Amino acid sequence: MYEQVTLDYATNALEPYIDQTTIETHHGKHHATYTKNFNDMVEKAGLVGKTVEEILANLPVVPDATIRQGLRNQGGGYYNHNLYFEMFSPNPTKAPTGKLADAINAQFGSLEACIEEISKLAAAQFGSGWAWLSTDKDGKLYVSNSLNQDNPISEGTGHTPLIALDVWEHAYYLKYKNLRPDYIKAFWEVLDWKKVEERYEKLL
Numbered sequence: 001m002y003e004q005v006t007l008d009y010a011t012n013a014l015e016p017y018i019d020q021t022t023i024e025t026h027h028g029k030h031h032a033t034y035t036k037n038f039n040d041m042v043e044k045a046g047l048v049g050k051t052v053e054e055i056l057a058n059l060p061v062v063p064d065a066t067i068r069q070g071l072r073n074q075g076g077g078y079y080n081h082n083l084y085f086e087m088f089s090p091n092p093t094k095a096p097t098g099k100l101a102d103a104i105n106a107q108f109g110s111l112e113a114c115i116e117e118i119s120k121l122a123a124a125q126f127g128s129g130w131a132w133l134s135t136d137k138d139g140k141l142y143v144s145n146s147l148n149q150d151n152p153i154s155e156g157t158g159h160t161p162l163i164a165l166d167v168w169e170h171a172y173y174l175k176y177k178n179l180r181p182d183y184i185k186a187f188w189e190v191l192d193w194k195k196v197e198e199r200y201e202k203l204l
């Protein structure tokens, strides 16, 4: 059974950056549905017992095209939103320290440049999708964006996302309407770099 992450903050705690109704709908409805559908799909595929990471990293071995696409969509939706909701805090640490800070400075020049690169990809993503900060198989940081619920785990062995920026309209439309760039700016206001850093250090 794949469990949806529970929020460790109140649904109104990210106001005014991410509003209560959006959190309630996004986590309570959209993410809950991805979670239920993913559980159903895994059972249908006969993959019970595999981790979501194993499933997403090995999609090409699923022989049935409909089931493969279902696992990609629902598994991505389940995994991506777990990461998304886990990384917020009403009292976020605004910058990483330690090894993550060093890696970001080495790769992008500065934290501001890193945020700028991810934000540009998020704004440029046509239609529904995500922007990412991830590590590749050599542990090197990189940024990317993806369509629908696709994620870096499916790109190649050993890719691990650290930050997931949801740019589906359901993530921002109730508050920000068509102003996706304003939502992207708000995202960084509640992203807790301490949580990102903890995730990164577990990979080392």
Ligand SMILES: [Fe+2]
Binding pocket: 026, 030, 081, 166, 168, 170, 171
């Ligand atoms: Fe979403």
